[in-house]
Amino acid sequence: MTTEQNISLKPFHFFASEEKCNFFTRIQNTSQVHESIKWCNENKYPILFIGSGSNVLFTQNFVGLIAKMEIMGIKKLNETASSLILEVGAGENWHHFVSYCVQKGWGGLENLSLIPGTVGASPIQNIGAYGVEVQECIQSINAYDTLNNTWITLPNKDCAFGYRTSLFKQVPNRYIITHVEFILHKQPKLRTDYGAIRDVLHDKGIKNPSLENVAAAVVEIRTNKLPDPKKLGNAGSFFKNPIISKDQFEVLDKNFPTMVAYPISNFEYKIAAGWLIEAAGWKGIRKGNVGCYEKQALVIVSYGIVSGKEIFDFSEEIIHSVYEKFKVTLEREVNVY
Ligand code: FAD
Numbered sequence: 001m002t003t004e005q006n007i008s009l010k011p012f013h014f015f016a017s018e019e020k021c022n023f024f025t026r027i028q029n030t031s032q033v034h035e036s037i038k039w040c041n042e043n044k045y046p047i048l049f050i051g052s053g054s055n056v057l058f059t060q061n062f063v064g065l066i067a068k069m070e071i072m073g074i075k076k077l078n079e080t081a082s083s084l085i086l087e088v089g090a091g092e093n094w095h096h097f098v099s100y101c102v103q104k105g106w107g108g109l110e111n112l113s114l115i116p117g118t119v120g121a122s123p124i125q126n127i128g129a130y131g132v133e134v135q136e137c138i139q140s141i142n143a144y145d146t147l148n149n150t151w152i153t154l155p156n157k158d159c160a161f162g163y164r165t166s167l168f169k170q171v172p173n174r175y176i177i178t179h180v181e182f183i184l185h186k187q188p189k190l191r192t193d194y195g196a197i198r199d200v201l202h203d204k205g206i207k208n209p210s211l212e213n214v215a216a217a218v219v220e221i222r223t224n225k226l227p228d229p230k231k232l233g234n235a236g237s238f239f240k241n242p243i244i245s246k247d248q249f250e251v252l253d254k255n256f257p258t259m260v261a262y263p264i265s266n267f268e269y270k271i272a273a274g275w276l277i278e279a280a281g282w283k284g285i286r287k288g289n290v291g292c293y294e295k296q297a298l299v300i301v302s303y304g305i306v307s308g309k310e311i312f313d314f315s316e317e318i319i320h321s322v323y324e325k326f327k328v329t330l331e332r333e334v335n336v337y
């Protein structure tokens, strides 16, 4: 294991703010996971494993070791007439992996095209888009359990997957994911129920879409609507869509009939956080070098040199303002350090 000292974190996270860490290392095999944890235990430093840094916000220097996950490899474990199981290294780029599956004709992940990040981070918040969550294709997770100092394989049912959450998000830093096993389908049922996908396919005159058509539609929608992190620092949706009770929904719906909301059970509704933020007047608002993105209010962007603390403070203002207007508390989706 090689460690570098006093390293700027700027190249390692999408907000690209200027915070630093004391030590930095790259993890390219499972032994290095164990070695880096042992080194931190012996030296009494905290350790944080990251992927590509597309969902983190550093509000201060990290006093400890940042370990960047770079374990690679895609291995076929099993194949039948209808499906196959792949074991994928945590450091693989998510979109490259999805594109690889789409090219091979293996379905299940196409709606998750163009989500930034690594394969190893995908289960952490159970990434989701356009009606699909990654948990639907996860068979099991290989991880190092830092509490019991042991390697484990967690089957899907033990990962506590929920809406943008999982066991790994609920108990942060305990499980270090090294490989994810996916189940993919050779005759997939395509999911085109989200309006944006339907519209693109309709505009192109595609009545019976292929796997490639759906993936291409998602790439097109996302490219048009979301900021390019290479040009504007951002972490995608900064907040989760709040889940509220049916009673609270009915009161809000009466006062704000244009509010975007979807029932998720007989008792709860999911409210589009982007709508709440926009209705509270934040869309396109900029303060210094941090702002609320003009095309999608759920995304906070950095326009240049800015500290993580300024981004965090800006998000606090949004949370307060949305609460004042709607009595709904927004929760950050981004992982704050
Ligand atoms: P990082 O940001 O590096 O890490 C995220 C968290 O996971 C951190 O807490 C880190 O400690 C932990 N972690 C990372 N790797 C490991 C590992 N191997 N083992 C243990 N812990 C680990 N998300 C969605 O769900 N849907 C979307 O549609 C979506 N769109 C986005 C669009 C944009 C433009 C951006 C910038 C982000 C978007 N995101 C979306 C959020 C983000 O892409 C995902 O959360 C992604 O999975 C993060 O991957 P990462 O490798 O960058 O993780």
Ligand code: NAP
Pocket (backbone or CB within 6 Å): 128, 129, 130, 131, 193, 194, 195, 196, 225, 226, 235, 236, 237, 238, 241, 260, 262, 270, 272, 273, 274, 296, 298, 333
């Ligand atoms: P959108 O299509 O404008 O929709 C606004 C919100 O309404 C979304 O958050 C979505 O919830 C919900 N929604 C829309 N159609 C729905 C349906 N048919 N059934 C249930 N819920 C519905 O959203 P967007 O901002 O352009 O994003 C499109 C998709 O990409 C969404 O799924 C979103 O989650 C995902 N995305 C996520 C991130 C991130 O960082 N997490 C960033 C960009 C985009 P859901 O969010 O639950 O789907």
